[in-house]
Amino acid sequence: MTLSELKIGESAVVTAVGGEGILRRRLLDMGITPKTKLMVRKMAPLGDPIEIRIRGYELTLRKEDAAKITVEKLSESGK
Amino acid sequence: MTFALIGNQNCGKTTLFNQLTGSNQHVGNFPGVTVDKKEGTIKNSGGAVVVDLPGIYSISPYTMEEIVTRDYLLGGEPDGIINIVDATNIERNLYLTLQLLELEMPMVVALNMMDEVAGSGGSIDIQKISAGLGVPVVPISASKNEGVAELVTVALRTVQNNERPKHHDFCKGEVHRAIHSLAHMIEDHAEEKKIPLRFAATKLVEGDEAMMDKLEINQNEREIVQHVADEMEAALGTDREAALADMRYSYIEQICAGAVHKPGDTAEQLRSVQIDRILTHKVFSIPIFLGIMLLVFWLTFGVVGSTLSDLFAAGISLVTNLADEALTRLDVAPMLHALIIDGIFAGVGSVLGFMPTIVTLFFFLSILEDSGYMARVAFVMDKLLRKIGLSGRSFVPMVIGFGCSVPAIMASRTLSSERDRKMTILLTPFMSCSAKLPIYSVFTAAFFPEHGALVMMALYVTGMVVAILVGLLLKGTIFKGNPIPFVMELPAYRLPSAQNVLRHMWEKAKDFVVKAFTIIFVATIIVWVLQNFSTHLSIVTDSSDSILAAIGQVIAPVFAPLGFGDWRAATALITGLMAKETVVSTLAVLMNVGEPAMLVPVLSQLFTPLAAVSFLVFTLLYMPCVAAMAAVRRELGSLRGAAAAMAFQTSVAWVAAFLVYQVGMLLGF
Numbered sequence: 006m007t008l009s010e011l012k013i014g015e016s017a018v019v020t021a022v023g024g025e026g027i028l029r030r031r032l033l034d035m036g037i038t039p040k041t042k043l044m045v046r047k048m049a050p051l052g053d054p055i056e057i058r059i060r061g062y063e064l065t066l067r068k069e070d071a072a073k074i075t076v077e078k079l080s081e082s083g084k
Numbered sequence: 085m086t087f088a089l090i091g092n093q094n095c096g097k098t099t100l101f102n103q104l105t106g107s108n109q110h111v112g113n114f115p116g117v118t119v120d121k122k123e124g125t126i127k128n129s130g131g132a133v134v135v136d137l138p139g140i141y142s143i144s145p146y147t148m149e150e151i152v153t154r155d156y157l158l159g160g161e162p163d164g165i166i167n168i169v170d171a172t173n174i175e176r177n178l179y180l181t182l183q184l185l186e187l188e189m190p191m192v193v194a195l196n197m198m199d200e201v202a203g204s205g206g207s208i209d210i211q212k213i214s215a216g217l218g219v220p221v222v223p224i225s226a227s228k229n230e231g232v233a234e235l236v237t238v239a240l241r242t243v244q245n246n247e248r249p250k251h252h253d254f255c256k257g258e259v260h261r262a263i264h265s266l267a268h269m270i271e272d273h274a275e276e277k278k279i280p281l282r283f284a285a286t287k288l289v290e291g292d293e294a295m296m297d298k299l300e301i302n303q304n305e306r307e308i309v310q311h312v313a314d315e316m317e318a319a320l321g322t323d324r325e326a327a328l329a330d331m332r333y334s335y336i337e338q339i340c341a342g343a344v345h346k347p348g349d350t351a352e353q354l355r356s357v358q359i360d361r362i363l364t365h366k367v368f369s370i371p372i373f374l375g376i377m378l379l380v381f382w383l384t385f386g387v388v389g390s391t392l393s394d395l396f397a398a399g400i401s402l403v404t405n406l407a408d409e410a411l412t413r414l415d416v417a418p419m420l421h422a423l424i425i426d427g428i429f430a431g432v433g434s435v436l437g438f439m440p441t442i443v444t445l446f447f448f449l450s451i452l453e454d455s456g457y458m459a460r461v462a463f464v465m466d467k468l469l470r471k472i473g474l475s476g477r478s479f480v481p482m483v484i485g486f487g488c489s490v491p492a493i494m495a496s497r498t499l500s501s502e503r504d505r506k507m508t509i510l511l512t513p514f515m516s517c518s519a520k521l522p523i524y525s526v527f528t529a530a531f532f533p534e535h536g537a538l539v540m541m542a543l544y545v546t547g548m549v550v551a552i553l554v555g556l557l558l559k560g561t562i563f564k565g566n567p568i569p570f571v572m573e574l575p576a577y578r579l580p581s582a583q584n585v586l587r588h589m590w591e592k593a594k595d596f597v598v599k600a601f602t603i604i605f606v607a608t609i610i611v612w613v614l615q616n617f618s619t620h621l622s623i624v625t626d627s628s629d630s631i632l633a634a635i636g637q638v639i640a641p642v643f644a645p646l647g648f649g650d651w652r653a654a655t656a657l658i659t660g661l662m663a664k665e666t667v668v669s670t671l672a673v674l675m676n677v678g679e680p681a682m683l684v685p686v687l688s689q690l691f692t693p694l695a696a697v698s699f700l701v702f703t704l705l706y707m708p709c710v711a712a713m714a715a716v717r718r719e720l721g722s723l724r725g726a727a728a729a730m731a732f733q734t735s736v737a738w739v740a741a742f743l744v745y746q747v748g749m750l751l752g753f
């Protein structure tokens with residue numbers, strides 16, 4: 006599944022980072038690399054963008070970009 | 085001795101810069117771009133200079149800030165690097181550090197916000213981090229001025245002793261092999277171009293086109309680079325950019341695992357989550373944002389700003405009177421006297437009258453910015469502005485535009501992408517500024533006394549609609565292509581420091597005064613001469629004989645299709661370039677009625693009601709006043725760009741007014 010499909014409060018592990026050019030580079034630079042754990046913190050009032058917690062800080066990105074990040078959801082017990 | 089101060093955004097870099105330099109600083113520009121270059125002398129350092137570089141997350145070749153930083157670091161000017169790192173967010177901050185180490189320059193890491201780490205029961209083993217990075221690490225708290233003196237001592241020492249990073253080999257396996265084989269190949273190129281070898285090799289493995297060009301490697305070598313990268317990608321099962329990002333983050337995780345003890349989030353982070361429950365709340369966030377903007381507006385343009393403005397105006401008129409008396413006593417020629425008092429003092433004085441408003445506004449804006457709230461505004465508003473190709477950050481300058489275009493355009497400086505900045509600067513003047521209100525009120529009183537409020541509302545909405553349409557047009561044409569992605573950190577809320585806020589206000593005020601005494605000064609003199617001399621260069625007694633009136637007569641036919649081909653309307657529009665409210669005072673003079681309020685009964689001699697609407701639409705949209713033009717020129721960094729923006733806005737105004745008038749005629753108004 007992709008990062009944009011996660012619900013608020015759910016955690017996941019990044020498996021692949023898609024996109025290209027400047028977007029992809031920015032995602033990687035900001036620490037969204039494979040095997041990294043992240044959590045969806047909230048959604049903006051108008052439904053987009055989303056806020057995630059990764060590597061101990063809060064990052065916001067648009068859903069269309071989040072859809073390019075493949076993740077594997079962690080079960081609640083796996084937290 | 086020169087140091088480059090570099091770090092991520094929101095890591096306290098500006099605070100540290102202010103602590104290092106005190107008041108010994110000045111702002112310039114990096115050559116050819118509109119990125120600020122702040123420079124200052126470090127206190128108690130024997131004259132060492134520190135240059136504040138833009139806040140960036142990586143040295144990739146994508147954004148203007150990244151390119152500026154990279155060119156500056158490779159350009160040979162700095163002798164050493166001070167890298168500031170946010171200790172509460174150490175993993176992501178060290179990502180930039182690892183790239184800086186590859187430059188093989190003397191470097192010290194300033195581990196900032198250590199007070200917050202300690203405050204939440206955490207600890208960081210400085211020795212271990214330092215050993216892992218191979219450079220000295222100094223724990224500091226920039227906001228409390230703790231550890232800064234020690235930082236300076238260590239920084240000076242690293243340069244004096246030429247202490248280079250002890251190692252930069254963070255890689256292993258396939259990445260290691262790729263970097264080393266390319267390093268071997270490009271050794272001569274790198275030496276010739278004076279680019280650190282390791283940095284160059286890593287960038288080549290990463291697929292950095294700019295570095296390939298810089299090294300001037302030939303086609304054969306390019307193929308080898310591609311081949312080495314392909315082999316690495318095949319062996320790792322991932323591509324080159326991801327491989328290197330992963331290499332850096334893996335090394336960081338390894339260093340931090342043994343050195344960073346973090347029991348949980350810091351108090352500041354926990355507090356931010358709580359604050360965000362309200363400020364980015366599903367329902368309340370937008371009303372709260374509008375409320376905050378309204379409050380800032382009310383305080384700036386209503387309470388504080390207007391009190392200060394009145395005081396300021398009183399001060400200016402006092403100085404004017406003194407100068408007037410002095411000139412009379414000195415028996416200066418009447419013409420020169422009039423130029424100085426009625427031209428320069430009146431003109432520059434009226435523009436300087438904006439100053440209190442600008443300073444007050446930037447007081448509030450820097451608080452909103454430094455506290456971390458602006459990032460939330462971007463988060464909340466992003467979806468609305470995305471459709472016209474902007475991001476949420478542009479919302480604030482646009483809103484300020486309703487007050488005054490000058491600070492609105494100046495506020496665009498904080499936007500992180502050049503494209504957003506340029507588009508915001510182009511669109512902001514379409515937000516109807518408060519100086520246009522006197523025009524609207526005179527015209528509505530004359531033509532639509534029953535529906536004044538409705539007409540004004542319609543004008544404001546027209547401005548916004550035009551901005552949206554023009555935004556869509558620009559997005560599909562000049563600003564086509566990839567915008568900078570909206571992938572942004574939401575920093576923890578922090579109390580803004582008084583020093584930073586005051587310094588920011590001071591910089592903006594200085595900026596504005598410089599403008600007032602250069603471009604605005606010249607414009608004032610020109611307009612005064614045009615108004616007071618006839619085409620035969622003699623002083624006029626009747627304003628209809630002036631050069632300005634002659635120009636008005638020449639350009640008046642341009643406005644005929646808009647319904648106001650009278651030279652007096654054209655002349656008023658020209659003087660409106662000094663300040664928009666001048667449009668009505670000029671009309672009053674040209675119609676021989678003294679006061680603008682007296683225009684109400686006589687305006688129908690010049691305009692039909694439809695032509696009045698068309699005139700209002702033109703006034704709403706045409707090029708901004710000279711103070712705003714000066715701001716546009718400054719922020720775009722080019723006179724040609726500013727001129728093009730003005731021509732563009734005036735064309736938009738002409739087309740809009742033309743449509744209003746012609747369609748109105750067809751409909752029988």
